[in-house]
Structures are given as structure tokens and as C-alpha cells.
Amino acid sequence: MAHLVSTSCSLKISSSCKPCFRPFNQGSSAFPTSFTLQTSKSPFRRLLLHEERPQRSCEVHASTFPTSQEAPTKTSSGSHQSSHEPSKQQRVMVIGGDGYCGWATALHLSNKGYDVAIVDSLIRRLFDHQLGLDSLTPISSIHSRLRCWKSLTGKSIELYIGDICDFEFLSETFQSFEPDAVVHFGEQRSAPYSMIDRSRAVFTQKNNVLGTLNVLFAIKEFREQCHLVKLGTMGEYGTPNIDIEEGYITITHNGRSDTLPYPKQASSFYHLSKVHDSNNIAFTCKAWGIRATDLNQGVVYGVRTDETEMHEELSNRFDYDGVFGTALNRFCVQAAVEHPLTVYGKGGQTRGYLDIRDTVQCVELAIANPARPGEFRVFNQFTEQFSVNELATLITKAGEKLGLNVQTISVPNPRVEAEEHYYNAKHTKLIELGLKPHLLSDSLLDSLLNFAIKYKGRVDTKQIMPSVSWRKIGAKTRTLTA
Numbered sequence: 486m487a488h489l490v491s492t493s494c495s496l497k498i499s500s501s502c503k504p505c506f507r508p509f510n511q512g513s514s515a516f517p518t519s520f521t522l523q524t525s526k527s528p529f530r531r532l533l534l535h536e537e538r539p540q541r542s543c544e545v546h547a548s549t550f551p552t553s554q555e556a557p558t559k560t561s562s563g564s565h566q567s568s569h570e571p572s573k574q575q576r577v578m579v580i581g582g583d584g585y586c587g588w589a590t591a592l593h594l595s596n597k598g599y600d601v602a603i604v605d606s607l608i609r610r611l612f613d614h615q616l617g618l619d620s621l622t623p624i625s626s627i628h629s630r631l632r633c634w635k636s637l638t639g640k641s642i643e644l645y646i647g648d649i650c651d652f653e654f655l656s657e658t659f660q661s662f663e664p665d666a667v668v669h670f671g672e673q674r675s676a677p678y679s680m681i682d683r684s685r686a687v688f689t690q691k692n693n694v695l696g697t698l699n700v701l702f703a704i705k706e707f708r709e710q711c712h713l714v715k716l717g718t719m720g721e722y723g724t725p726n727i728d729i730e731e732g733y734i735t736i737t738h739n740g741r742s743d744t745l746p747y748p749k750q751a752s753s754f755y756h757l758s759k760v761h762d763s764n765n766i767a768f769t770c771k772a773w774g775i776r777a778t779d780l781n782q783g784v785v786y787g788v789r790t791d792e793t794e795m796h797e798e799l800s801n802r803f804d805y806d807g808v809f810g811t812a813l814n815r816f817c818v819q820a821a822v823e824h825p826l827t828v829y830g831k832g833g834q835t836r837g838y839l840d841i842r843d844t845v846q847c848v849e850l851a852i853a854n855p856a857r858p859g860e861f862r863v864f865n866q867f868t869e870q871f872s873v874n875e876l877a878t879l880i881t882k883a884g885e886k887l888g889l890n891v892q893t894i895s896v897p898n899p900r901v902e903a904e905e906h907y908y909n910a911k912h913t914k915l916i917e918l919g920l921k922p923h924l925l926s927d928s929l930l931d932s933l934l935n936f937a938i939k940y941k942g943r944v945d946t947k948q949i950m951p952s953v954s955w956r957k958i959g960a961k962t963r964t965l966t967a
């Protein structure tokens with residue numbers, strides 16, 4: 486069996502192997518004895534794949550397996566149908582498919598009969614190594630995950646390891662896989678990470694903005710009809726003192742009216758990168774006729790989906806630390822180890838939230854009902870809104886039912902944000918397309934807490950408190966020490 490010896494940043498295929506470029510796939514029988522890929526970025530100068538049995542070929546080949554009878558097929562307009570007609574199966578490229586939302590989505594789409602490829606640089610795993618963090622759940626290598634998925638379901642997910650900021654890599658990936666839809670999760674997605682120091686701020690904006698720009702160019706160049714489903718965030722809107730609409734607002738000014746992009750007020754270098762992405766996508770829809778859906782996602786909680794539950798090796802990551810942990814997930818882990826719940830400041834910060842099972846549903850709905858050519862469509866992707874104090878109260882009650890001693894403390898807010906404010910964001914478009922939300926019920930909280938309790942032996946309590954201050958960010962590179 487092949488395995489990845491080194492993780493990767495940007496990969497360039499060395500000229501000797503270039504003509505044989507194929508996706509890495511764990512199910513292949515044609516792995517080379519030793520396969521060397523050159524990478525352009527230090528410290529990852531070489532990537533080696535080893536195979537126990539000698540092989541003559543340098544080709545790493547992906548096999549396509551027959552999928553379920555309900556396999557989604559593509560009509561000439563690109564829309565989804567569940568049909569038995571012999572028509573081409575929809576091919577979906579999931580960029581960032583080794584991450585929290587991407588992994589769950591890739592498995593869900595594969596299970597639903599889409600032909601799926603994961604594109605990922607694995608840099609999220611590197612962030613953990615650099616910052617001394619770890620997922621609450623043990624997570625297998627991407628290769629073991631995909632092997633396990635194939636052995637359980639017979640379905641292959643193709644794998645392309647590389648950095649989408651490397652256009653040569655992305656071009657080859659597009660030409661090799663020929664996606665009908667691209668779901669783009671592949672960004673640095675932590676606001677605190679982007680506020681650690683200058684180098685992380687610069688990295689976040691380069692990685693996210695240039696990566697997305699490359700995806701837009703790849704679509705224009707190689708797959709004009711391909712539908713881009715891009716993960717944005719509700720954080721792009723900030724907290725205005727009026728209702729938040731889904732992407733656009735009709736304004737009457739000096740007697741004239743127009744429907745305009747809803748104003749964005751991002752509050753970290755990460756959130757700003759998402760705003761720049763949205764602007765670039767909107768522009769290319771207009772200029773080049775790209776079809777795109779921007780999913781302004783709320784805060785995601787939970788870890789289990791139908792597919793990740795099938796086997797321990799398919800487990801998703803679960804971040805609880807002060808850099809990558811999201812609010813509700815963090816509180817569950819804090820309650821499980823009886824660490825006081827850390828409310829930042831006054832705790833009136835209100836945001837939209839959704840269950841990870843709804844993330845995968847929303848993405849599927851967006852793919853199945855694609856944007857028209859030239860359309861820049863925006864959906865607000867969340868199901869309920871809560872303040873931080875409301876979440877703390879819910880977790881306290883659920884914890885007490887399980888016999889846990891749950892306290893809450895207010896810690897100085899490391900962020901610059903309103904701590905008490907009006908918040909009412911619209912979120913009807915995905916419901917209209919058929920989203921059936923999993924709302925945060927008592928039983929769901931019980932199961933989330935029980936899940937955190939199961940893994941509490943893995944919790945490093947030193948990672949819980951916030952360690953990154955929006956006001957204290959400086960130019961000097963920082964090493965975070967717990």
C-alpha cells in the first residue's frame with residue numbers, strides 16, 4: 486500500500502513523471518516502487534510514495550467504481566436529476582476535502598452517487614503541528630480514510646495532493662478530473678490564526694484570495710460550464726444594526742433604487758479574505774459568465790454525519806482549542822472536562838449556527854440546483870442564531886443533566902467586536918431548495934456532550950484559553966506556547 490511520507494505544500498510534478506500525472510488513489514494497484522514529486526516550497530522539497538511490490542510504471546492511477554442506482558446525472562443545463570438514463574455522472578471536486586467541512590461533504594456526495602475528487606494541500610494538519618494543537622478525535626491519514634471508505638462502500642474518491650495557489654498543479658488537476666462542480670472549502674479558516682502575527686495575516690490573505698483566484702481562472706480556462714460552490718462566511722457581514730439579507734439589498738437613495746451587494750464589515754484578516762474572494766467571484770461571474778454560489782456559512786457544530794459514523798477511521802476532526810475551535814464545539818469540550826465555559830466579554834455576540842449534517846445537505850442542494858451562467862448567487866447557510874450567553878446556558882443545563890459541574894467565566898475579549906448588538910439574518914433560500922434542518926435540541930446537546938466525554942482523555946486543557954489578541958498583533962513572527 487502506498488503512503489504519504491511527507492506532507493505537502495505546493496507540489497510540482499517532476500518532468501520525468503509529468504506525462505503520467507494521475508490522482509493519488511488508495512485503491513489503485515499501480516503504485517510505483519518509488520515516486521518522487523518535486524515541490525516548489527521549502528521545507529517540503531520532495532514527496533515520496535513507496536510501494537512494497539516492484540512496479541514498472543510510474544503511473545498512479547485511479548479506478549472508477551460503479552455507484553448507486555440513484556447516481557445523480559447531469560442534464561444539458563447542468564441541473565441535477567435522479568434518473569436511470571445512461572447519462573454522464575456528475576463529477577464534483579472538493580477542494581479542502583481533508584478538512585472538517587470538506588471531509589464530511591466529500592463522503593456525503595460520494596455516498597449520494599457523485600464522482601468525487603478531493604484536492605487538499607494537507608496544510609491544516611501542518612498548522613496543528615506548528616501550533617502544538619490536536620483534534621479531540623484521533624484522525625487517520627487521508628490515505629487511510631479513503632482506503633477505509635472504499636472498503637466499506639466500494640466507492641473510490643480520487644485524491645490530488647497539492648496547493649491550489651500553484652496554478653500548474655491546479656490546471657493539471659482540472660484537466661485530469663474534469664469537474665462539473667467545484668466545492669471550494671480549501672482556505673485558512675481561522676480568524677484567530679490570521680491575527681497571530683503579520684506572517685499569518687499575509688499567509689491567510691495570500692492563500693485564500695490567490696487560491697480562489699486560481700480556481701476562477703481554472704474554470705474559465707478548462708471547465709467553463711463548471712459550477713463553483715464557494716464557502717464564504719456569515720462573518721463577512723459583521724453585525725449591522727439592520728436585518729442582514731441574503732447577499733443583496735435594495736436601497737433607495739435620493740429618489741433612485743438599486744439592488745446592490747449587501748455591505749460587508751469583516752472583523753479579522755481572515756474574514757476580510759472572504760470578502761475579497763466574494764468580490765473576485767462576483768466580478769468574474771459578470772465578466773466571464775462564471776456560474777457561482779457563495780455559501781455564507783454560519784458557525785458549524787457537531788462532528789458526526791451518516792458517513793463518518795460508519796467507521797472510526799472515517800472520524801472527522803473536532804477542534805476545541807482557542808485558535809481553531811468554534812463556539813459550541815469548544816463549550817462541549819470545556820463542559821466535558823469541567824473547565825469553566827469561556828465567554829468572551831459580555832457574551833451578547835450573536836451569530837448563525839448549523840449542524841455539520843446541514844452543511845453537507847446545503848452543499849448538495851447547491852450542486853443539485855446550480856447557478857445560471859453569469860449568476861453570482863448568495864445563500865446564508867445557517868439554521869438558528871444564538872448569543873454566546875445563550876449557548877453557555879444551554880450547555881450548562883445539558884451538562885447538569887449528565888452530572889457535570891459546569892461553570893461559566895467571562896474572559897477579556899481577545900477580539901474587537903460588538904458584545905451586545907442587534908442581529909437578524911435572513912436564511913430562507915436553502916430552506917426553499919429543500920433543506921431539512923437539524924436544530925439544536927436537548928437530545929443533540931446530550932449526544933454532543935457524550936461525544937466530548939468519550940474523548941476527554943485527549944483534551945489538552947492548556948489549549949482552551951484564547952491566546953491571540955486582535956489588538957496586540959505585531960509584525961514579529963510569534964511562536965504560540967501553551
Ligand SMILES: NC(=O)c1ccc[n+]([C@@H]2O[C@H](COP(=O)([O-])OP(=O)(O)OC[C@H]3O[C@@H](n4cnc5c(N)ncnc54)[C@H](O)[C@@H]3O)[C@@H](O)[C@H]2O)c1
Pocket residue numbers: 580581582583584585586587604605606607608609610647648649650669670671672673674692696716717718719782783784785786811
Ligand atoms: N468550520 C466552520 O465553522 C466554518 C464556518 C463558516 C465558514 N467556513 C468555511 O468553510 C471552509 C472549510 O472550513 P473547515 O472548518 O472545514 O476548515 P479546515 O481548516 O478544517 O479545512 C480546510 C481544508 O483546506 C485545506 N487547504 C487550505 N488551503 C489550501 C490550499 N491553498 N490548497 C489546498 N488545500 C488547502 C486544508 O488543508 C484543510 O484540509 C472554509 O473556507 C471556511 O472559511 C467554516
